[in-house]
Amino acid sequence: MRLLVISPCRDASFAERMVATARRVGIEPLLYGFNSNHPHGKDYQGTDIVNILTERTDAEYVMGVDAPDVAFLAGEDEIMEKFATFEHPLVISAEREGVRGIEKTQEELYRQCEAVGGQLAQPNIGCWIGKREYALHCFNEAERLYKDKPENPAYSYDNHFQYLALMKAWGGGPSFHLDHNSVIFQSMNNANVILEGKRVRNLITGTIPPILHFNGDPTRGAYGRMVEEILK
Numbered sequence: 001m002r003l004l005v006i007s008p009c010r011d012a013s014f015a016e017r018m019v020a021t022a023r024r025v026g027i028e029p030l031l032y033g034f035n036s037n038h039p040h041g042k043d044y045q046g047t048d049i050v051n052i053l054t055e056r057t058d059a060e061y062v063m064g065v066d067a068p069d070v071a072f073l074a075g076e077d078e079i080m081e082k083f084a085t086f087e088h089p090l091v092i093s094a095e096r097e098g099v100r101g102i103e104k105t106q107e108e109l110y111r112q113c114e115a116v117g118g119q120l121a122q123p124n125i126g127c128w129i130g131k132r133e134y135a136l137h138c139f140n141e142a143e144r145l146y147k148d149k150p151e152n153p154a155y156s157y158d159n160h161f162q163y164l165a166l167m168k169a170w171g172g173g174p175s176f177h178l179d180h181n182s183v184i185f186q187s188m189n190n191a192n193v194i195l196e197g198k199r200v201r202n203l204i205t206g207t208i209p210p211i212l213h214f215n216g217d218p219t220r221g222a223y224g225r226m227v228e229e230i231l232k
Contacts, residue, residue: 003076004059004132006052008033008045009067017227018070024231025075031067045125046139046160053136062135066126066213069223071230073199074210082184082210083129090130090138090176092164093185095215098122101155102162108169109178118180119204120187123168125161127185127213134174138164141173181205188223189216198230 005022007029009015015031022029032048053062061080083091094113098106098121106122113121130138142163150156151166167173179185182202186193186209193200201208214223 001059003027003061003063003080004052004056005029005063005065006049007031007065007067007070008036008048010034010036015067017224018065018067018072021070021072021227021230025072027072027075029065046143046163049160050136050139053132053139056132059132061129062132063129064125064127065211066215069214069217069220070127071212071214071223071227072210073212073230078210079129079184085183086177088175088177089134090174091128091179091184092176093124093127093187093213094118094120094178094180094182095122095124095187096120096190097216098124098165099157099161101157102151102165105151105165105169109165112169113178113180116180118178120178120180120182123161123165123178124185124187124213124215125164126215127211129184130176138167138174138176142167145172182207182209184209184211186212187216188212188214188226195229 005027007015007018009031012031019029049064110121139160143160146163146166168178182205186200186202192203194203199208200212212226217223
């Protein structure tokens, strides 16, 4: 197996629309996290991922996507072609806002994004892709380096999202990319995009990302309308 797609959800019904768009392009996601209970998602955002990355030695590459608000617009070949344009073999999606409580880290990530001419500065672990062994190394090193070094101990998420954000900002571990220009992953929160047939073009970057993430909208209204359009 070249690419294993994994997706956390408490109940398979939450993933039905994501799975339908994935199957349309020849991808069959593995659902996991049915017993997740950490208040900040440490289990499904990291511990479960580390276990899968460790155990699934049949997969050369692994992609993680959120179950209730992600849509696939293209299949494995295009995803892997675009992934190959990045220098380091782990890419995490990016968004405009990010989470609260790590303000200094966010400021540094904005600075890094601006320095490379990027558009979206803040990591969003709802979508990521990596070479299995390298992604495992990044997750493990981020935890080793930053688990006990939160920016603000009174506002610590104690999860791998936070560890990776800190490692990206302040270094010390292996390098990885944020998808600043929506090459693979398009955050749809305040996105400047246009629908062209069954694809979406980012009007700022000119990219045509194969995966959409409708983060920041608990109503799932725009997501539902997009899925209907894709599956017509």
